[in-house]
Amino acid sequence: MGKTIAEKIFDAHLVDKPYEGVYVLSLDMVFCHEITTPVAIMDLVNRGLDRVFDPTKIKAVIDHVTPAKDSKTATQHKILREWARRHNIKDFFDVGRNGVCHALFPEQGFVRPGYTIIMGDSHTCTHGAFGAFAAGVGTTDLEVGILKGVCAFKYPKTIKFVLKGKLPEGVYAKDVILYIISQISVNGATDHVMEFTGPIVDAMSMESRMTLSNMAIEAGGTSGICYPDMTTVEYLWKFIQNDYPSKEAALKDFQKWVSDPDAHYEKVLEYDLSDLEPMVTYGYKPDLVKPVREMEGTPIDQVYIGSCTNGRLEDLRIAAQILKGKKIAPTVRGILSPATPEIYFQAMEEGILKIFYEAGFSITNPTCGACLGMSNGVLAEGEVCAATTNRNFYGRMGKGGTVHLMSPATAAASAIAGKITNSPLYRGK
Numbered sequence: 001m002g003k004t005i006a007e008k009i010f011d012a013h014l015v016d017k018p019y020e021g022v023y024v025l026s027l028d029m030v031f032c033h034e035i036t037t038p039v040a041i042m043d044l045v046n047r048g049l050d051r052v053f054d055p056t057k058i059k060a061v062i063d064h065v066t067p068a069k070d071s072k073t074a075t076q077h078k079i080l081r082e083w084a085r086r087h088n089i090k091d092f093f094d095v096g097r098n099g100v101c102h103a104l105f106p107e108q109g110f111v112r113p114g115y116t117i118i119m120g121d122s123h124t125c126t127h128g129a130f131g132a133f134a135a136g137v138g139t140t141d142l143e144v145g146i147l148k149g150v151c152a153f154k155y156p157k158t159i160k161f162v163l164k165g166k167l168p169e170g171v172y173a174k175d176v177i178l179y180i181i182s183q184i185s186v187n188g189a190t191d192h193v194m195e196f197t198g199p200i201v202d203a204m205s206m207e208s209r210m211t212l213s214n215m216a217i218e219a220g221g222t223s224g225i226c227y228p229d230m231t232t233v234e235y236l237w238k239f240i241q242n243d244y245p246s247k248e249a250a251l252k253d254f255q256k257w258v259s260d261p262d263a264h265y266e267k268v269l270e271y272d273l274s275d276l277e278p279m280v281t282y283g284y285k286p287d288l289v290k291p292v293r294e295m296e297g298t299p300i301d302q303v304y305i306g307s308c309t310n311g312r313l314e315d316l317r318i319a320a321q322i323l324k325g326k327k328i329a330p331t332v333r334g335i336l337s338p339a340t341p342e343i344y345f346q347a348m349e350e351g352i353l354k355i356f357y358e359a360g361f362s363i364t365n366p367t368c369g370a371c372l373g374m375s376n377g378v379l380a381e382g383e384v385c386a387a388t389t390n391r392n393f394y395g396r397m398g399k400g401g402t403v404h405l406m407s408p409a410t411a412a413a414s415a416i417a418g419k420i421t422n423s424p425l426y427r428g429k
C-alpha cells in the first residue's frame, strides 16, 4: 500500500519506536520565540542541561511583543537573547530584524519539503504549506527537541481535503479555510494531519498555502500539509539554486514528498469551491462561520490587518487595492502590522504603506502584537474588531472584546464602510 506524505516523512526521520504507534523522529528544525522558549530554557538551566543539539538547526525570534512593553516581556527577550548568544545560535532575530515567526522563518528559507519541525507555538502547522511535517508542541517536547533534536509523535492519521473547481474573483485562501473549519468543526481534525490537495491548492501561491495550513490547528489538526510543486520550487529557488542543476531537478527531488495515489486516508473530503463566497466568523469559535453577505452591517470599532495568517505581502497588496484613494470610516481604527521586515520594506517600495497611511491606518513594526491582545492595538471591553487573524476566542484581542475573522479584502472593505461588508473585488455569483 502507498503512503501519505506525512507517513513518508515519519519513515524517513524514524529514530526509535518505543511503544506501538509512537514514533520518535529526528528534527530538521526547532523554531523558538520569546513567549514559550524562555520557560524551557530556564527549566533546562535549572536541571543542569543548558545545551543545544545543533545551533544551526535552531532558529529564534522575538515576535509576540516587540519592542518589549514592560519588565516582564523585556526579561523574556533577555533570556532568549542570552541563550542564543551563549549557544552560538546565529539565526536569532532580535528587535529591529524580527517578524512574526511563521512568516519570517519560511521567508528566510528555513522550511523545506520533507522537513520535520517543532515549535512551542500552535500555528507551527503553517510550515506544512511547503510539504513539511510541522507541529506545535508543549514545553517538555520543546526541551527534548532543543537538547536532543528529536520529538515523539503518534503515527499520523491523515484526512485528505480535495479542493476542486476555481475560486471566484475576490475569494481567497482565508475564505477557503474558514469554510472548511465551519464544515468539519473545531474538533474535526483533532490528532489528524490535514492534507490539502486539488486544483484550488495547485493554483495557490505559497503565501495562500501558508494561510490555508496556518489554520489547520483551529480544526484540531496537528499539521496542514500541501504537496511541494513548482510553486514551492520557485519560492525556495534563491535558497536552493546551488543544490540543484535546475528547477526541474529540484522539483523531481521535492516530489519524494507527495502522497502515493493508493495511500490510506482516515477520510477523504471533497469540496467544489467554484461558488464559494467571502466568509467571516461570528461568535467565539473559528467554526462559527457565515458568508459575509449574511453579516453585512455588523458594526466594528477596529480593523486589524496582520498576523501569521494574513500579514504577508500578497495580503497587503490586496488590501491596498481596495484602500487606494479611500479613507477608513471615522468611527474605525485601522491597524496594519506587516508580518516581517522584508514585507514591510517591499510594501514601502511599492507604495502600499503610503496607501494604508493615507487611508487612516496606523502602521506598526512587524509583530504579533494585537493578534493575541498583548500590544499594538488591544481592544477595550465591548469593542469589536474585524481581523485577518486566526482566533476569535472571547477576549482574544483584549478583555471583553470580540473578533470577526476574515480575509484582508473583506477587512479593508469593512474598514472603509465602518461595518462588515463584502469587498468590491468580489462581484457576487
Ligand SMILES: CC(C)[C@H](C(=O)O)[C@@H](O)C(=O)O
Pocket (backbone or CB within 6 Å): 035, 036, 064, 120, 121, 122, 123, 136, 372
Ligand atoms: C504565545 C503562543 C504560545 C500562542 C500559540 O501557541 O498559539 C500564540 O502564538 C497564539 O497565537 O495564541
Ligand code: SF4
Pocket (backbone or CB within 6 Å): 064, 100, 101, 102, 121, 123, 307, 308, 309, 367, 368, 369, 371, 372, 389, 390
Ligand atoms: S500572529 Fe497571532 S496567531 Fe500567529 S503566532 Fe503570533 S500571536 Fe500566534
